[in-house]
Amino acid sequence: MPAQVILQPRPYASLPGKLLLLPLLPIQEPSKDLPSEIWTEILLHSLVSEVPGSTSWCWSLLSVCKTFRDIALPLIYSRVQISETHSLEKLYGRLQTADQKWDSIRRIPYSTPGRWVQTMDFSGLRFTGQQQALLLDSVLTSLFPLVPLLSELHINPSFVLSRRVLFSLCDRDGATNLRTLTGLTYVSPPSSRPEDDPFVQLLQCVPNLEQFELVGQGLEPVDYEWITPVEPPSMEYFRPLNLPKLRVLSLLSMHSSPLMLALLHSPLPALRKLTLTPYDDIPYPASLTSALITAHGHSLTSLLLFTLKSWPTRLRPSPDNLFSIAPKLRHLSLENPLPNLTLNEPHHLQILSIPRPRPEVWRALDRLFKYLPHLHVIRARDVKWIRTGISTVALSAGVQGEMREWKRRLARRHIRLLDGDWNEDSAA
8 A cells, every 4th residue: 555645734724624535546566676587598599699709798798786796707608619729728728717716615516617617518619730730639638527517528530539538438427427527539449448448348337328529530541451350358247338328320431330239239228319420331241331220220229320521431331221220210411322211101200311313323222212111301311402593504514403303203203302501492
């Protein structure tokens, strides 16, 4: 109820008295401040939608007020994206200085801003020479123990991390918090025993890992003639890897390694997406790719066969029985030369990716369409639609002409044809 206002007449008035005034409008209550949780969500959405490479705006939030500083500072440090070596050195110096000043009296686990860091993205860091690689190796070795709550790590595959960096990553406090690990480069160790492989030792320390991406060294063309099947080491005393949450696994340019042997003999119940470089013409056990698909294909919903482009690029064949060893596939991406896939019963495949449309590829797929009733998208992985404004003659020539012919044929089967960017033809 609003407060009463009483009007007192002047003392010398002929009719003294008091007059009660009632306000026409209620008194407005003061506005309430937004809770810090709501401000956290607002600033988090703003920082996520920020243009990559622009950092001036996010740091300007710290000068608005003390409340904004307390909310925005942990959000800024939560995702660290670095593309220059000197920036990485400055980050390490900042975290190291804060860690030296930290004490246990405050009863807060770990120091700040080290404990705020959750994602570190170094994929944009360009390789400029061996000296830079050695510097990066030393900085990362000392940096990882300062970020115990790190959950995502992305590295540029151009850098080969040493054993001491991998041991620093897996032996630190909070190694179990790691969820995503991508962009690592694999170099086969001298020993063929999985127990001696530093990457196997790393995976034994990260039971909550959900995504793992590794790039191997591949094979030189002269190496194919010297590959001979060698009996793999005994796995009798090997302790299988404990990776119950691993959903996405990518092993590119790797035909055989102690790590692949460890994954072959470890249960991966949550694995749904597998990316491999095919080496089906190399017999087992010299190549473990086909064996890896067979071992874990029963749970896969996405299988991508892909060969990294290099010079010279030598494409290897893929298994022909992919549909039988991976019955739950929804997305299949093939590599040249396309395998002569066998299929005698209906399959639930929905998306099929091929390098590029060709007449011989159409003949191979035409006999499979009747067994793929749920197929609704075919993607040409290495081709892009020409933008609008090009002449009709150019649109009908070469690969573009073949793409439009495929689009016309697939439309009868209610199948969409998409390019490498998952776009439809806008010039039709």
